[in-house]
Amino acid sequence: MGQVLFVVWRESVEALLVIGILYAWLRNGDKVARQGLSYLWLGVGLGLLAAFAFGFALLSFSETLTGEAQDYFQVVMVWLAAVLIVQMVLWMKYHGRTLKQGMEASLQKSAQNAQWWGIALLAALAVAREGSETVIFLYGLGFGKAGYILPSHLAGVLIGFSLAFLTVYLLQLGGKLFSWPAFFRVTEVMLLLLAAGLVQAGVDKLIDKELLPSLIDPLWNTSALLDDTGGLGSLLAALTGYRAYPSLMNVLAYLIYWVVVAGLMKYKKQRLTAQTQSI
Numbered sequence: 001m002g003q004v005l006f007v008v009w010r011e012s013v014e015a016l017l018v019i020g021i022l023y024a025w026l027r028n029g030d031k032v033a034r035q036g037l038s039y040l041w042l043g044v045g046l047g048l049l050a051a052f053a054f055g056f057a058l059l060s061f062s063e064t065l066t067g068e069a070q071d072y073f074q075v076v077m078v079w080l081a082a083v084l085i086v087q088m089v090l091w092m093k094y095h096g097r098t099l100k101q102g103m104e105a106s107l108q109k110s111a112q113n114a115q116w117w118g119i120a121l122l123a124a125l126a127v128a129r130e131g132s133e134t135v136i137f138l139y140g141l142g143f144g145k146a147g148y149i150l151p152s153h154l155a156g157v158l159i160g161f162s163l164a165f166l167t168v169y170l171l172q173l174g175g176k177l178f179s180w181p182a183f184f185r186v187t188e189v190m191l192l193l194l195a196a197g198l199v200q201a202g203v204d205k206l207i208d209k210e211l212l213p214s215l216i217d218p219l220w221n222t223s224a225l226l227d228d229t230g231g232l233g234s235l236l237a238a239l240t241g242y243r244a245y246p247s248l249m250n251v252l253a254y255l256i257y258w259v260v261v262a263g264l265m266k267y268k269k270q271r272l273t274a275q276t277q278s279i
Helices: 002-027 037-064 067-113 116-140 151-171 180-208 231-240 248-278
Strands: none
Touching: 002 037, 002 116, 002 151, 002 180, 002 231, 037 067, 037 116, 067 116, 067 180, 067 248, 180 231, 180 248
């Protein structure tokens, strides 16, 4: 439940952030600006429909696969979820700081030109994007794979969504308790660890299928200190990729993942610095 709760919470916060910016700007604007509220809610509804349609299509397609084909599809989806998480973290890290200003500028232009469909499209894209990512992430975590939704997973969705509303509300209080920058820094680390866990899950599946060699198995055994088959150990295994008795392939995959992430972070930082200096 912990993984599902965290994914739904984090993704919902991002969607609610965008919708909150749009709503606050339109609601607190003049009479002309307030005319765009109905288009905002229309966009939210269309975005939710698109996300649900994508989820239905994904589950329907996976059900048509059998045997090894379904196993390979699940590995692809797990790794795709990991890639999307890393991409999302990189994007928010270097664009989140200007998100509010950019959206408000776009809203100002839409209001001046009465292009309310532009606001509906912006809301729909924001909700559909976060919703589609959530679908992929949850599928990678095993949500609904058994043909039905586990009660613990459903509870994770409901709690995560409720916490997202609470988080956005607290952040809108003016940062007295915690700020947006602090929130994003902490959740960036948690998301990268979650992506590492997804990478490890895919590696485990390919080792089981004998498509990847385990090399040395196990490389060490720390189950006496923290077992990964239950309790805190299983939670850490799911959220961070921790293994009590990993193979050498597991360790190499984990190291390669973090080397790639560090390289992408450095590359993005260099590009941002170069862009800033050229202005």
